Amino acid sequence: MAATPFFANLDRIFILLRDWLVGFLPVAVRPAASVVLGVIAIVCVFPGLFALTTIFERKGLGRMQNRLGPNRVGPFGLFQPVADGIKALIKEDIVPLSANAAVHFLAPLTLVVAVFMEFAVLPMGRNMALVDMGSGLLFFFAMSASTELSVFMAGWSSRNKYSLLGAMRAIAQMISYEVVLVLSSVSVVMIAGSLSLPDIVNKQNHYTHGFPHWYIFTPWGFAAFVMFAIAATAETNRSPFDLPEGESELVAGYHTEYSGFKFALFFLGEYLAMFSVSGLGTTLFLGGWSAPFSFLTFIPSWFWFFSKVMLSIFVFIWMRGTLPRLRQDQLMNFAWKFVLPFTLLDLLVTALWRILGLGWQRWVFCTVILVAAYVLMGLDQERRRHIGPRRYRYAE
Amino acid sequence: MTAFPSPLVGYLLVAAVLFAIGLAGALIRRNAIIVLIGIELMLNSANLNLIAFWRFGPHPEALTGMMFAIFSIAVAAAEAAVGLGLVISIYRHTNTAELDKINRLKG
Amino acid sequence: MNAVFYLLAAITIAGGVAAVMLKHLIHSALAVTVAFAGIALLFLQLDAQFVGFAQILVYIGAVAILIVFAILLTHGADLPREGVFSKSWLAGLIIAAGVFAVIGWAVLESIDAVPQRNAVFEVSVQKIGNALVGRYVLPLEIVGLLLTAATIGAVIVAMHEKERSR
Numbered sequence: 001m002a003a004t005p006f007f008a009n010l011d012r013i014f015i016l017l018r019d020w021l022v023g024f025l026p027v028a029v030r031p032a033a034s035v036v037l038g039v040i041a042i043v044c045v046f047p048g049l050f051a052l053t054t055i056f057e058r059k060g061l062g063r064m065q066n067r068l069g070p071n072r073v074g075p076f077g078l079f080q081p082v083a084d085g086i087k088a089l090i091k092e093d094i095v096p097l098s099a100n101a102a103v104h105f106l107a108p109l110t111l112v113v114a115v116f117m118e119f120a121v122l123p124m125g126r127n128m129a130l131v132d133m134g135s136g137l138l139f140f141f142a143m144s145a146s147t148e149l150s151v152f153m154a155g156w157s158s159r160n161k162y163s164l165l166g167a168m169r170a171i172a173q174m175i176s177y178e179v180v181l182v183l184s185s186v187s188v189v190m191i192a193g194s195l196s197l198p199d200i201v202n203k204q205n206h207y208t209h210g211f212p213h214w215y216i217f218t219p220w221g222f223a224a225f226v227m228f229a230i231a232a233t234a235e236t237n238r239s240p241f242d243l244p245e246g247e248s249e250l251v252a253g254y255h256t257e258y259s260g261f262k263f264a265l266f267f268l269g270e271y272l273a274m275f276s277v278s279g280l281g282t283t284l285f286l287g288g289w290s291a292p293f294s295f296l297t298f299i300p301s302w303f304w305f306f307s308k309v310m311l312s313i314f315v316f317i318w319m320r321g322t323l324p325r326l327r328q329d330q331l332m333n334f335a336w337k338f339v340l341p342f343t344l345l346d347l348l349v350t351a352l353w354r355i356l357g358l359g360w361q362r363w364v365f366c367t368v369i370l371v372a373a374y375v376l377m378g379l380d381q382e383r384r385r386h387i388g389p390r391r392y393r394y395a396e
Numbered sequence: 397m398t399a400f401p402s403p404l405v406g407y408l409l410v411a412a413v414l415f416a417i418g419l420a421g422a423l424i425r426r427n428a429i430i431v432l433i434g435i436e437l438m439l440n441s442a443n444l445n446l447i448a449f450w451r452f453g454p455h456p457e458a459l460t461g462m463m464f465a466i467f468s469i470a471v472a473a474a475e476a477a478v479g480l481g482l483v484i485s486i487y488r489h490t491n492t493a494e495l496d497k498i499n500r501l502k503g
Numbered sequence: 504m505n506a507v508f509y510l511l512a513a514i515t516i517a518g519g520v521a522a523v524m525l526k527h528l529i530h531s532a533l534a535v536t537v538a539f540a541g542i543a544l545l546f547l548q549l550d551a552q553f554v555g556f557a558q559i560l561v562y563i564g565a566v567a568i569l570i571v572f573a574i575l576l577t578h579g580a581d582l583p584r585e586g587v588f589s590k591s592w593l594a595g596l597i598i599a600a601g602v603f604a605v606i607g608w609a610v611l612e613s614i615d616a617v618p619q620r621n622a623v624f625e626v627s628v629q630k631i632g633n634a635l636v637g638r639y640v641l642p643l644e645i646v647g648l649l650l651t652a653a654t655i656g657a658v659i660v661a662m663h664e665k666e667r668s669r
Contacts, residue, residue: 402614402619403508403621404619405610405611405614406508406512407545407549408610409607409610410512410515410516410545412603412606412607412610413516413519413603414515414516414519414538414542415602415603415606416599416600416602416603416606417516417519417520417523417599418519418523419598419599419602420523420595420596420599420600421519421522421523423589423591423592423594423595423596423598423599424523424588424589424592424595424596425523425587425588425589426587426588426589427528427579427587429528429532429570429573429574429577429579430522430523430528430531430587432570432573433522433523433531433532433535433570434523436535436562436566436570437519437522437523437535437538440538440539440542440562443542443546443554443558444542444545444546447546447549447551447554448549450549450551451549451550451551451624452619452620452621453620454620456620456624456626457624458638459626459630459631459634462551462553462554462626462631463631463634463635463639463642465551465554466553466554466557467639467642467643467646469554469557469558469561469562470561470646470649470650471646471649472566473561473562473565473566474649474650474653474654475653476566476569476570477569477653477654477657478653478656478657478660480569480570480572480573480657480661481656481657481658481660481661482660483573483577484573484576484577484660484661485660485661487576487577487578488663493577493579495589496589496590
């Protein structure tokens with residue numbers, strides 16, 4: 001990586017900034033202060049990106065639906081997030097009389113805290129992960145699992161049938177797709193040999209003939225990435241899996257009874273979850289902070305990380321504007337009868353990839369197995385499609 | 397006691413208190429689900445014991461305590477699933493989840 | 504023995520007591536979630552990061568949600584008429600106190616024989632992986648079998664009966 005000192009310093013600019021700021025403090029508090037500065041940076045940057053994404057989404061969806069998005073507030077509507085923020089803050093906070101006040105209050109807090117914790121392990125640039133734990137990926141999934149409980153707390157404490165229904169559907173969906181999320185990440189862990197996210201990025205940071213060794217460019221990695229993307233969309237309750245919060249179905253699902261700032265916190269939590277799961281997908285499959293071609297490594301690593309995350313967000317918005325919503329039983333059917341078996345097969349193919357050693361044979365073999373399985377499972381799902389009255393046998 | 401002679405004693409006493417609380421919960425309450433919650437608390441206290449002994453014991457490199465705790469977590473989750481499935485099934489049959497009403501074998 | 508340990512112990516025990524004493528079942532489920540989180544943090548205090556995060560993932564992410572779903576499906580939100588404590592609650596309390604007395608006495612009597620090694624042993628995930636497929640492969644396979652049987656069993660037990668002709 002032939003980088004002139006200017007570009008090398010640009011790459012490390014945030015680390016240098018942090019060290020310079022921390023240098024003003026006595027030596028004893030420096031480690032704690034550097035961590036606190038990292039936390040402040042995360043808490044400022046990602047909600048800022050969230051504000052950008054809301055306007056990005058509304059304009060983008062508007063264009064996809066052949067209309068302009070918001071265009072009144074500021075040039076091309078770019079100050080719309082400011083208007084939305086002010087509106088959320090000054091709205092009256094209505095809590096239903098029969099609602100369980102303590103749980104109703106704690107639900108959005110639990111969601112936002114759990115989601116912010118997920119950012120602590122993402123490597124946002126070279127040496128820029130806030131905490132480098134040996135089991136960083138497990139920590140990420142642990143925090144992601146904690147968000148489900150807050151969804152339930154919100155839905156139940158509102159004492160509203162629609163909220164409760166929305167919450168139960170959301171939790172069923174999140175649990176099913178979380179299994180898929182973890183299993184598709186396990187393929188990456190098998191090849192990288194470590195649960196620590198900076199290690200996984202370092203393993204992908206090599207180039208042959210200018211092309212990077214990202215895991216998405218391998219057959220098992222591509223299949224795992226597709227499954228991961230499906231599971232990530234379902235985990236964050238985004239279209240086409242947004243039945244729990246679809247306006248035409250359930251009023252607003254589990255955040256029906258929330259108004260004002262608490263609703264803004266739920267909104268923030270959902271978008272931040274989208275950012276963090278995109279960040280994880282980038283780290284595991286798209287090479288994290290590494291550049292796409294070896295002659296582009298002079299561009300700073302954090303620029304690549306954030307570009308890839310914003311590209312993933314754009315794909316999320318694109319899917320929302322394009323695909324229709326899935327029904328609850330279609331969603332669950334899809335998870336347990338197609339995505340999960342395919343992910344398990346992908347685990348086997350990853351093991352096969354490792355065993356077959358280097359060479360062209362493993363590429364051909366793995367690709368053939370995955371494509372054949374996809375075609376066969378797809379044909380099987382087509383065959384099973386029956387149109388008729390639905391009978392539910394499992395827990396209502 | 398402001399200072400324990402060894403940190404291990406502190407962890408063991410916390411585990412003992414939690415075990416007693418779980419046992420009390422399993423014996424005092426009428427609802428079957430609280431009994432299962434008590435059982436989960438007892439399992440957690442046993443895990444705490446295992447990890448505390450692994451940390452302060454003589455051969456940590458054998459990882460015995462940690463492995464035992466991991467398997468215990470897995471088995472506890474499976475047992476909670478089956479137990480709660482049973483409670484749901486009994487509720488469907490007898491329309492109650494209280495243990496002193498479910499005292500007849502005749503279905 | 505530092506302040507963090509006392510704080511975590513207090514949180515865990517408070518969560519446990521609240522879980523057992525609260526009348527409303529959902530509050531009790533949320534209190535036991537706090538107790539699980541306290542135990543996970545105690546594991547982190549004991550330098551067992553893998554087990555701590557696995558505890559959060561399994562207990563808070565799965566068992567707590569199971570408990571909450573079971574409460575909802577058995578309409579646990581309606582409080583029973585005759586109160587939540589059983590008629591023989593005093594006997595239960597005495598037995599629990601007796602068990603605690605025995606265990607506490609055993610711990611305090613053996614203070615001198617208790618191991619005192621204080622050095623931290625660095626556990627890497629590679630070592631855990633090697634141990635799982637090396638020395639502990641038989642328990643691993645058996646737990647896999649057990650989880651499969653438990654999953655199938657739980658689904659079958661909780662399933663609706665097929666509508667037969669009445």
